[in-house]
Amino acid sequence: MAQEVRGVIAPGKDEPVRIETIVVPDPGPGEAVVRIQACGVCHTDLHYKQGGISDDFPFLLGHEAAGVVESVGDDVTDVRPGDFVILNWRAVCGKCRACLRGRPWYCFDTHNAKQRMTLTDGTELSPALGIGAFAEKTLVAAGQCTKVDPGVSAQVAGLLGCGVMAGIGAAINTGEVGRGDSVAVIGCGGVGDAAIAGSRLAGAAKIIAVDIDDRKLEKARSMGATHTVNSRENDPVEAIRDLTGGFGADVVIEAVGRPETYRQAFYARDLAGTVVLVGVPTPEMKLELPLLDVFGRGGSLKSSWYGDCLPSRDFPMLIDLHLQGRLDLGAFVTETIRLDEVEKAFERMHEGDVLRSVVVL
Structure with missing residues (x-):
């Protein structure tokens, strides 16, 4: 009834x-x-x-x-x-x-x-x-x-x-962040902070949070960011390179979904590094990149659908980690x-x- x-x-x-x-x-x-x-x-x-x-x-x-x-x-x-x-x-x-x-x-x-x-x-x-x-x-x-x-x-x-799984999955599933990796996360809302938490869970050695809001950057530190960059005040690409020995991060997670922040992610990664787009763009947005740069920098450009999660696999695991005090x-x-x-x-x-x-x- x-x-x-x-x-x-x-x-x-x-x-x-x-x-x-x-x-x-x-x-x-x-x-x-x-x-x-x-x-x-x-x-x-x-x-x-x-x-x-x-x-x-x-x-x-x-x-x-x-x-x-x-x-x-x-x-x-x-x-x-x-x-x-x-x-x-x-x-x-x-x-x-x-x-x-x-x-x-x-x-x-x-x-x-x-x-x-x-x-x-x-x-x-x-x-x-x-x-x-x-x-x-x-x-x-x-x-x-x-x-x-x-x-x-x-x-x-x-x-x-939705959001927390999207961010954690962007780091662990799509970006395949591993022990000792350097990670940059652009955009520190709920999804970006979840990507930071996921990167910490995966054992990343350096996690760089990028945002234009100092309040969000402070929260990102509490989630596991080791360094923060206010991109309203500093060039985020140069800042990320400076923090990674001049090379760029192994994995850069774009959690905004805009062409300008995607370009930042693309150029802030190391050679053969990985860019993960988990921020959701709008239909009218266009991206232009020199094709030679796409070829010459190598690596992977990935989109993350819902953190590439499999709920039957990932939800129970993450809940168990939470109950153990690890997430x-x-x-x-x-x-x-x-x-x-x-x-x-x-x-x-x-x-x-x-x-x-x-x-x-």
Whole structure:
């Protein structure tokens, strides 16, 4: 029987979000209903609100979430009611060419729930990243649910659902940061700080944080940065080279998603070094680089999709590291808020005052 719950929707482009009654259907084959315990406020949600991702309004916002499975549909065997899970937006199919080649983190046919949640008047909602977790309950594909140790707080666990996993994965999975490497991270928001934390976890010897905001650079140090560069005051390429013996960093992670910062990353890496783009550009952005430089500098230019993570592999591992005290996920939570405070959280995000506001239900 369908249920009615409270949820936060974006009704139209740049309109204030509001709380509405959401109708959540019973799970069909391959689907699950999850009772949400906590959900982070991610910049991607703001992109949805601003119409920067699509115009398929109204959106049911929220996607960095953790909660408890309430019910499952037919043919669901990996999770069952009562399981504590983190939601992910890349449920792998197991059948596409990437999955069949043993690279499911690149799955080219990820999927979401087939049914739509609606408003009480029958208006279909578009769930953010196929999740829609600024709600008391949500409907997802069962493959979007990853079981983890229930001893972890939902407030921190849900952050692996997007930004924190993207940053950690950009360092560990995509950049393949290793012991003794030098790493530079350009852009010290939530994703950049997670890349710093991931680089420290991987054993990097030198981690250089680059940003234009001294407040963010101070936070980056607490996450594991060994050096900081204010790129409003200093040339970041020269600063990174100076800090690495004149050579450049082994791995440079660009967590902004702009042509000018990507160029900085490209020239701040050592010969045969690696550039990882994890910041998300907008459709109109163009990049121009001398092709001879691309050839002559060698190495790898990589894009990182969701930290190239495999949720079933990475989420339980990172939660275990957190519970062992080796990865402080709690450091990413700036504040906890209510559902009716999401609009204010977007305003604080603009001001650069928070890493993550987390809605607690």
